Amino acid sequence: MEEKRVLILEDEIIVALDIKEILENLGYRCLVFHAFNSALDSLVTFQPQLLICDINIGEGPSGIDFVIQAQNRVPGLAVIYLTAFSDRQIVEKAGKTHPVNYILKPWSDHQIRVSVEMAFDQIADGGKLSQKLVDLTQAELKILELIAQNKKSKEIADLLFISEKTVKNHRYHISKKLNLSTENNSLLTFALSHFGYKNEA
CATH class of the missing domain: 3.40.50.2300 (Response regulator)
Structure with a gap:
């Protein structure tokens, strides 16, 4: 120990x-x-x-x-x-x-x-x-940061120049890798509690 x-x-x-x-x-x-x-x-x-x-x-x-x-x-x-x-x-x-x-x-x-x-x-x-976050790709980490800024899938797609469907796929894979429920805004809750501080001035 x-x-x-x-x-x-x-x-x-x-x-x-x-x-x-x-x-x-x-x-x-x-x-x-x-x-x-x-x-x-x-x-x-x-x-x-x-x-x-x-x-x-x-x-x-x-x-x-x-x-x-x-x-x-x-x-x-x-x-x-x-x-x-x-x-x-x-x-x-x-x-x-x-x-x-x-x-x-x-x-x-x-x-x-x-x-x-x-x-x-x-x-x-x-x-x-930290070990779970290592499994995320750079694109997934970026999307997680944007989710923590309360951005919707459409806004994230526009910011990253990708389709909204691609963002939704990333969201699904992030939730799976982090063992989060795909319901009840669990990804948003996780992002705000672990990445939300990056938005502070």
């Missing part, structure tokens, strides 16, 4: 150590940091799958700034934000980094445990998804 590694960035060291203790008792390997730069330096060598990060880490750059840099260094890094408040503007900015979850302070041991378990479930599902 692969080791599950969690990096914790929290400027209140007592809080970080409490989270570390909870997770280590569950078998996770954890590193704790309370400073932006030392946490950033550890990413390449530690290679965490999950980052638990306080949105506000004292003076200077925010936890969101850290996550942006961390995700550039460790592609596929999952994120859980810790926060003491829910300011809409900050949550919207944090949302652009696609966190798995938010934990509002004061938190309970149960919240931490469940959030981290859910994050690793999502990480595992993402690996399965």
Whole structure:
């Protein structure tokens, strides 16, 4: 079984150590940091799958700034934000980094445990998804992206200079490769949840 590694960035060291203790008792390997730069330096060598990060880490750059840099260094890094408040503007900015979850302070041991378990479930599902996406052709991936932009088959056909029938065939094959139902907009739902972020400004 692969080791599950969690990096914790929290400027209140007592809080970080409490989270570390909870997770280590569950078998996770954890590193704790309370400073932006030392946490950033550890990413390449530690290679965490999950980052638990306080949105506000004292003076200077925010936890969101850290996550942006961390995700550039460790592609596929999952994120859980810790926060003491829910300011809409900050949550919207944090949302652009696609966190798995938010934990509002004061938190309970149960919240931490469940959030981290859910994050690793999502990480595992993402690996399965990546394998399925490898089976798609470039044309199918392009069509999936356009579906995520809420384009209809006719619009996709016009954009790609192909027939509407060809688009419908691609849609059918994509659904089959991804084991999706061909009914109830399951392809649209899948595209929006996995490719919709590409449309964000």
